[in-house]
Each structure stands twice: as structure tokens, then as C-alpha cells.
Amino acid sequence: MWDDRSNADFEIRCGNKKFKIHKRIIRAHSDVLAKACDNRSFEASILDLKAHPYNGNLNNLGDGDDPEIVEEMVHFFYHLELSPKARGMYRCATDEELSGHSLILLARIYVLAEKYFIEALKAKVLHHFSYMMRCPIHPELVEACHIIYKKTVEPAGEHGLRTTVAKALARDWSTSKKSGEHDKLLQEIPELAFRVLKELPDSPCRHGYCFGEGHVAVLRTAAPGPSW
Incomplete structure (x- = not known):
């Protein structure tokens, strides 16, 4: 279906990016986005998300959506995996290789997944984030933690990014x-x-x-x- 998106029956727009997408793919992953999709007429099969790029500013997260992260979301919807950019080289042998991967990007993807209740995407980010936290002194850890603790929530009993970071630092x-x-x-x-x-x-x-x-x-x- 990824290669057949030119014939998709819906479109998500965010800033200057446009993503053709099948409605059934949206419904399979996010009830929140599915409702937005179903509330539009056939003639207006477009969801316009307010663009708010991160640009290193925590205050830009949550109010709108970063086009870069929306693109990551659409990629996941079709592949059930993070993009190569987000997941990096998974089998890393050294701390230096691990530190070359972006914890900040993963944290930003998690914020969007939480916003739209995309549980499978949250789980995938947790999996890769945990692996990258094998490097205890990651150069992006501080900024990623500020994103995680200021822009995500973690109900009692849930194992999210907050718990993942704490366990890694304690370990x-x-x-x-x-x-x-x-x-x-x-x-x-x-x-x-x-x-x-x-x-x-x-x-x-x-x-x-x-x-x-x-x-x-x-x-x-x-x-x-x-x-x-």
C-alpha cells in the first residue's frame, strides 16, 4: 500500500508537506485521527494539521505538529517500523555508534504518538530508545529528558519513556x-x-x-x- 499512495483516499497536510494516505490505515492506528478523518466529507478529504516545527524549543511541542514528525508517523503507519533516520543502525557495537543516534528525535516522535493515542508507535519508540540508552552518557540525553519530562505524561502503572530513562540511569x-x-x-x-x-x-x-x-x-x- 505504501507504493500505491498516489491513489489514496485521504491526505494529511502539515506546513509545506503533504502526505497521501489511506483512510483504513489511519483507522487502524489512531482513533483520534480516524475521527478527524471521518468528520470530513468526501470532497474535503484533507486533514490540515497546524505546523509548529520544534527548532530546539520545548514550547513548540504539543501546540501544533512538526512536519518532520508527522512524516515519521505516516512512515510508521505503513511499515510498522520507524524510518531509518529515526531508528539508526540498530545493531551498534560501541557507545560511539549509539551516541550517533538521535534520542531527541525519538522523544519528539513519542510526544506526537501520545497526543494521537498511537500505542503501537509509542511501543516502537520505547523499544529503540531503550536500546540506545545502553550508552549511559549520550550527548542528546539532557535535551531528550527535558522533552520527556515536560511534554509527556505517564499514568501510574504505565511503563513509558519516563520510567525507561530512570531505569537506564539507575542501571x-x-x-x-x-x-x-x-x-x-x-x-x-x-x-x-x-x-x-x-x-x-x-x-x-x-x-x-x-x-x-x-x-x-x-x-x-x-x-x-x-x-x-
Whole structure:
């Protein structure tokens, strides 16, 4: 069907990009987009999404849609896989190879998938993000975490990107705690610091001590309930 999109019965537009797409493909992946599709007459089979490119600005996420990420969504609808650009070279042998892949792009795709309730796309992003987090000091980790913790939600009991990041940092804590970037990140995002703490069952914090002087205040203000 990907090669037959010229005959598709619907079109999604975002900024200067136009994507021919079959209605049945939309219905198979997103009830939200399907309703928007079904609310249009046969003569007006076009969904115009407000374009709001990211351009490195967190405030640009969520209000509109980034044409680049809409294109990633359409690619997934037909291939059930991320684009080569988003997934990178999956079988990476070294941290250097992993660090060449974009956590920021994956986080942005996740924001859109969450917005339109595309659960299969969320799961695919989680899979690749977890793999790339094998590199504990990824150059895009800080910005990706700010996107994840400011622009996504994670209901109790759900394992989303917030939990994925916290588990990865806790797993590689011996490496992470030596990084000034990680120290700054945990201070800037109290919820992440608290989640990392929860993933460290033998952490000294549970016995009245803390990761470092900077983290003490963060964790004490972020943690609900128990005293430290």
C-alpha cells in the first residue's frame, strides 16, 4: 500500500508537506485521527494539521505538529517500523555508534504518538530508545529528558519513556554519577531524580544519605510522604 499512495483516499497536510494516505490505515492506528478523518466529507478529504516545527524549543511541542514528525508517523503507519533516520543502525557495537543516534528525535516522535493515542508507535519508540540508552552518557540525553519530562505524561502503572530513562540511569549509576551532565540533569528535573532513586533499592538515600550535595535538596522536595 505504501507504493500505491498516489491513489489514496485521504491526505494529511502539515506546513509545506503533504502526505497521501489511506483512510483504513489511519483507522487502524489512531482513533483520534480516524475521527478527524471521518468528520470530513468526501470532497474535503484533507486533514490540515497546524505546523509548529520544534527548532530546539520545548514550547513548540504539543501546540501544533512538526512536519518532520508527522512524516515519521505516516512512515510508521505503513511499515510498522520507524524510518531509518529515526531508528539508526540498530545493531551498534560501541557507545560511539549509539551516541550517533538521535534520542531527541525519538522523544519528539513519542510526544506526537501520545497526543494521537498511537500505542503501537509509542511501543516502537520505547523499544529503540531503550536500546540506545545502553550508552549511559549520550550527548542528546539532557535535551531528550527535558522533552520527556515536560511534554509527556505517564499514568501510574504505565511503563513509558519516563520510567525507561530512570531505569537506564539507575542501571548504569556507577558511570552516570561521574558525569557532570547527569548531575545537572537530576537537579533540573526533580521527578527524574526521584524515579532514579526508586530504581536503586540499595541506594544510601534510603538510609539517610544522598547521591551528592546537589541532589539532597532536589530529592527532599520531590519525594512525597516519607522523611529522609
